[in-house]
Amino acid sequence: MGLAGPLWGLATALAAGLVFLATSAPIWGAIARFGAWINLFNLLPVWQLDGSRGFRALSRAQRWAVTGTVGAAWYLTGEGLLVLIGLAAAMRAWGGDAPDEGDGKAFAQFLVLVLALAALCAVPVTLP
Numbered sequence: 001m002g003l004a005g006p007l008w009g010l011a012t013a014l015a016a017g018l019v020f021l022a023t024s025a026p027i028w029g030a031i032a033r034f035g036a037w038i039n040l041f042n043l044l045p046v047w048q049l050d051g052s053r054g055f056r057a058l059s060r061a062q063r064w065a066v067t068g069t070v071g072a073a074w075y076l077t078g079e080g081l082l083v084l085i086g087l088a089a090a091m092r093a094w095g096g097d098a099p100d101e102g103d104g105k106a107f108a109q110f111l112v113l114v115l116a117l118a119a120l121c122a123v124p125v126t127l128p
Contacts, residue, residue, distance in 0.1 A: 014116075036120030039117055043114065058110070059098055
């Protein structure tokens with residue numbers, strides 16, 4: 001439930017990205033990229049953000065897997081926000097509040113969100 005907002009945000013960013021691909025109108029690329037970035041920010045596993053709620057359901061091993069995925073996404077896209085997310089994820093993975101058995105659905109959703117939103121953040125936008 002905690003990742004519903006970023007999932008819907010991904011859907012809207014994807015819709016804007018598809019309009020961008022169909023029309024080549026730079027404004028749609030900018031909307032897709034900004035929508036992806038703001039939802040990626042929401043995945044920060046801190047305080048009251050949705051990423052914190054999603055992280056709460058993950059086991060320690062799943063948290064480290066998400067941290068590694070964030071690192072790989074940063075390496076592939078160069079999106080600086082992923083460094084902050086990766087650092088926060090590593091701190092939460094290191095902490096002792098992880099359940100013994102994590103939620104597989106939340107884990108899969110977190111991985112898909114990180115990869116898809118990071119890819120959309122790499123959409124090249126050139127405004128006139």
